[in-house]
Amino acid sequence: MKTDQRTEETLKKIARIAIANNRRSRFIGFASTSRGVEKWLKDLDHFENYIDKRGAISFGDSRQVHDFLNSKFSMNEVGFAFSTQNEYRKGRFEKIDVIIGDLLGSGNGSFILINKCKTFCLYLGEDVRSNFVWMWKV
Structure with missing residues (x-):
């Protein structure tokens, strides 16, 4: 399908x-x-x-990721999340604060994409210390 x-x-x-x-x-x-x-x-x-770590910012803990996102976005903006967590297995568009609340530090492999004046792509690994962010100009 x-x-x-x-x-x-x-x-x-x-x-x-x-x-x-x-x-x-x-x-x-x-x-x-x-x-x-x-x-x-x-x-x-x-x-x-599988990820391209060149150009990625690596964060060792969830708090750093949260603070980074909070400094870049309004948490009411909508992003996309794709994760092994059940609610996100088919991909889901949702407010950033909901996505972050559900996935950050959960231990579920996840990708999050946020578009604004730059595109932000995040990978959150099963190991909660494995967090990467890429920033791309749109």
Whole structure:
């Protein structure tokens, strides 16, 4: 079954920003179908081997991530989250404060994408000390 277009495009954007070159096309392909999204989810908790850490800001704890986001955004803005946590397994557009409250420090592998004057992409790993943020000009 095909994923909805908005979710597919957002997952592809995450792949272009955060996934290493040698794995990027594979995950872009996964974004098109529900079966592909499930394959992506299978690896999401331990995704550190697939991400492109060049240009990423690494945060060692959840509080640093929260403070960084709070300084950049109004928590009422809407972002996109994709996670192994049940409510986000198919991707979900939600207010940033809800996403952060649900996922930050949860130990669920997650990607979060926030668009503003810059695009912010976050990866939160199963290891709660594994947090990466990429910033891209739109």
